[in-house]
Amino acid sequence: MSTISDLKASYQAGRLDKAGYIHAMYERHSVLLDHAQHLAPTNLAEIRIKAGEVTATFKDPPITMVCPPADTRIAPIEAFNFGDYEHAEIQLVRRLVGLLGGAKVRFLDIGANAGFYSLALSQWFPGLRGTAFEPIPSTFGHLCRNLALNAVTGIAPRNLGLSDQAGELVFYTYPSQSGSSSMTRNVDAADVQEVRCPVTTLDAYSAQHQQGADFIKCDVEGAELFVFKGGSQIIRRDRPAIFTEMLRKWCAKYQYHPNDIISHLGGLGYGCHVVSDGRLAPCPIITEETKETNFIFLHRDQHAAIAAALS
Incomplete structure (x- = not known):
């Protein structure tokens, strides 16, 4: 055509x-x-075409996001294709942050991508303050644009990756699916690009910027264990609730199993919970039969009441 x-x-x-x-x-x-005909049954309120830019606005959360050229998996496109984007997860996170203190929560968005979670929580909890980490320069540009579109001033964007070491590392990114960017080549896509990005540890960043944490969202396409190892001090000190993705196939690229994350955080006092049907269920171990990919870690002492409320 x-x-x-x-x-x-x-x-x-x-x-x-x-x-x-x-x-x-x-x-x-x-x-x-x-x-226009197919928009009504989705969680999108509108799609707007402007000179050089297409944006989409969600119904709930009421946020507007850029639709970058070529990105087939960006949140608004996913919402149009499938009706919504991570509905059960974001609504449970909404309840969790509310129980943690709402706008008073110190939020860390690690692997922010275009900022869906930062935007959503900022709309639901005006005044929320935090930091959004995104190492890929092009994706970071979309993150900054989305924060500006929604007049979000409480989330500080950082063009930085987090791991268990500091330095400059190679990342693999894909314009057709920016959310798959990682330090290993996770997908077989022809548009793969290699970029070098600055990386530090969460503990080092926390010490330098006096950064605290009450809630951490971590989605870094398989490298989650290294983020948590590099943030062990702040996790032990602040006992934040943690929402993270754990996929066996992505973890395998880094030569570990999701149960290694459960073990590491378990040693810091945390229990693992699976997000299932809008509620939490204990998940002491991940097996080959585990279908869920998003999990919440709650400190056994700090979050006992919250765990009961969400179960």
Whole structure:
């Protein structure tokens, strides 16, 4: 199918007459009407086309996000394709942050990508303050744009990765699915790009910036264990609630198993819970039968009442 640019060029060059041009262009425009028809049953309120930019606004949370060219898995596109984006997880996180203290919570968004969780929590809890870490420069640009679009001033974006060491490391990123970016090549995509990004440890960052934490969201495509090892001091000191992704296939790329995270955080006083049907259920071990991929770690002493309320 010819692009709009191709059609305009053909018309201007005289290869396509006016009637043919109008008909061909309407076929391209009709997709707008098709999108409008299918928007209602999703969690998207609107899709807006501006010069050089497409944005989408969610119904709940009421946030607006850029839809970058080529990214097939960005949150608004996922919401349009499947009706919503991580609905059960974000709603449970909403309840959790409310129980932790709402706007008073010190929030760390590790592997922020375009900022969906930072944006959502900032809308639900005005005044929330925190830090969003995103190492990939292009994705970091989208994060900053989204924070500006939503007038979020309490979340400080940092173009920085977190691990168990400091330095500059190679990341693999994919314009077609920016959320799969990692320090290993997790997906077989032709558009893979290698970028070098600065990395530090959460403990070092905390010490330098007097950063505390009450709630940590960590989604770094398999490198979660290294983030937690590099943040053991702040986790032991502040006892934050932790929401993290753990996928066996991604962890295997880093030569460890999700149970190693359960063991490491268990040594710091935490119990693992699976997010299932909008509630928490204890998950002392991950097996080959475990289907869930998102988990919440709560400190056995600090969060006993919260664990009971969400179970």
